Structure formats: C-alpha cells, structure tokens
Amino acid sequence: QVQLQESGPGLVKPSETLSLTCTVSGISISVHYWSWIRQPPGKGLEWIGSVHYTGSTSYDPSLKSRLTISLDMSKSQFSLNLRSMTAADTAVYYCAERGGGLWGQGILVTVSS
C-alpha cells in the first residue's frame, strides 16, 4: 500500500538547520504534488510548502527566506531544509500529498540547546 515515512533528527539546536526526508512508497512520486505541514504542540496545522517532480515549489511566505524543499525522483523522496531554527519551530512535522489524501505518521522536532 501507499506509505509516506518521515525521517530526520528529533532534536535540533537553536540557529541550526533542520533537514527532514519523506520517503514515498507504493506510488510514483511523479503522480502528485507533495507538501510539508507542521503542528506545534497543542496547536493547529500549518502548511509549510510544496514540491512537484518538475521542480516547481511553493512556500509559505513567512518561512520562505529560511526554507528549501526539494525532490529526488531516483530515491522517491522529497526533503525539507529549514534554516536558523528557533524554539518557535518546535512541532510535529508531517509529509503529505498536497491535497491531504496521504500523510506520514509525523516526526516531533524539538528545538533546544
């Protein structure tokens, strides 16, 4: 069946860069647009950005200056790099199909020294 699996560190120090990867299995990564979405503890869902296999990307304006989302078709993966992390970036990070039909299980990322 179709699965999305996030991987990356659970703890990041302030000012460092968060790098997360989402591995897509059971479906061609070229079929959909793919998104990163986050959820701070006890709060709602926040869209971070999206990527397509053509290289097209779209980012939330509030994160755009710190954010890069990329896709590797050969590995069936897409990735997030978020620079200059602060405590406000502490959240569960989800990868998902852009329309929300498919989600990973989420990974909690804590920003702390």
Place this chain on the structure above:
Amino acid sequence: DAVLTQSPLSLPVTLGQPASISCTSSQTLLYTDGNTYLNWFQQRPGQSPRRLINRVSNRDSGVPDRFSGSASGTVFTLKISRVEAEDVGVYYCMQDTHSPRTFGQGTKVEIK
C-alpha cells in the same frame, strides 16, 4: 492569502445527534479548472490527520456516509448526521486552490 475561519471552535455533541462545522473563506476557492479545492480533515488524538472530504463534497474512500460536505458561496459546511464516539477529535478545513495553502483553526468535537 485565503483565510479560512472555522466555527465553532469547540463543539460538544450528544451521541446520535447531528453536528455541523462551518468554514468561511476570505476569497473564492474556485480554481481555473472549475473545481473548488476545499477539503475536510479529522485528527483523532495522537494521530495524523485523515482526509474525510475532498473538493467540497466528495467523501474519501472508507469514510462513513454520516459525513457530508457542502458549500454556499464561500461558506463551507461539514455535517455529521449522527455523531458516534469514534468521531471525537479536531476537524480542519483546508484550501488547496491558492498558494499559500491554508488551514482553518480547527474545531474540537467532544461528547457531552
């Protein structure tokens, strides 16, 4: 940005009774292809969100038919015809028409 405003933010319901959540968009969500990309999600405690409804009124696979979606202009509604205990959680609307994509604040459904 297309701002989505949900109401109510908290919804205590009695088992077996209907429930309704509204989501009002600050702008049209009609895309150039003729579709309106407004989706509804359920998030149970400790779980990833699950899409219930896509493009206003289309139930996703495996979603019980007690869930339905509708629209009147820029006001979108999710209805549960008879609430069951497994429906407890937070419900979100999300628009996939405009960039940036945006979510509503969420509506917490609990049993009275």
